[in-house]
Amino acid sequence: MERYKDLLAQKEQLEKLIAEARKKEAAAELERVRESVAEFGFTPEDIFSRRHRNAGLPVAPKYRNPETGETWSGRGRTPHWIKDQDLERFRIKE
Incomplete structure (x- = not known):
């Protein structure tokens, strides 16, 4: 049973490390996206639009x-x- 508890503790520690790494990498990626948006003047429609410009015509x-x-x-x-x-x-x- 001791092995099971050790593994759960390791799992908890790994989940914390994963969450921290994700937060750090996401912040860096968000900054990169913001720089691209500012550099090229993208609008929300440019980024999130799923429709083609001629769709529905x-x-x-x-x-x-x-x-x-x-x-x-x-x-x-x-x-x-x-x-x-x-x-x-x-x-x-x-």
Whole structure:
């Protein structure tokens, strides 16, 4: 049983050392990030934005149904009128 208690004490000591090292390294890394932000003028949106600049903007249609005039950009679900058919037949010529 003595060995178990020794190991727990070692674990506690290691956890303290780990916490101290993490705190020290995190502070140094945060300072490096702050310097980069100041140097390059980054904004919070530059750093934390997950969206692409063009995300959500409509895309020009690439295919047109000659019978109804419906269009499809080539993204998302394939419309029923073009499914299992030659796409070139419906391609909009530019």
